[in-house]
Amino acid sequence: MTERERDVRAAVYGAFRDTGKAPAAGELAVTLGLSGDDILDALRGLAAAHALVLRPDGASIWMAHPFSGIPTDFLVTVGARRWFANCVWDGLAIIGILGGTGRLDTHSPATGEPVALQVIDGTVQGEAIAHFLVPASRFWDDIGYT
């Protein structure tokens, strides 16, 4: 990872943490004082290194794990702020890295029933069982499916 990629990655994660949304390349360019091409080069380098995932347009951010840049069925609430996560693992992780108290709302993929997991000071309340469909060695074969 180059120093520029580190700067861009840090700015991406800071934006997700602070706003709940993926920053656009143009916003990153302004924040970091770089050209749009420099930002796109860095984003593509980070994607190639699996440090984040770009949308099919190759220019906007789909995932910066555990955050999702698009709406998903994994809605995290911490205080009055909200984030979308990529999966239940990531949703609980967002709560963890943002202080350990929050709520994850999703639905059972088996039945469609709402599932709410409340985390209070690191203790999870709520009934659920998480299943992994893809072995760890193949997580990145199709990260959107994983």
Added chain:
Amino acid sequence: MSPQVLYELGGDWYATRLDRGWERPGTAEAEQIFARHGLTGVFWSLS
């Protein structure tokens, strides 16, 4: 996997993700993280 184990795995896996100096964990380090949460065997192997 219970939500509590998953929460703790997530906290461990993403503990340094917001840090500028974050590095993607190598195979051995990633497997060690899984193992700390009881996740071993072929399904969790990255080798």
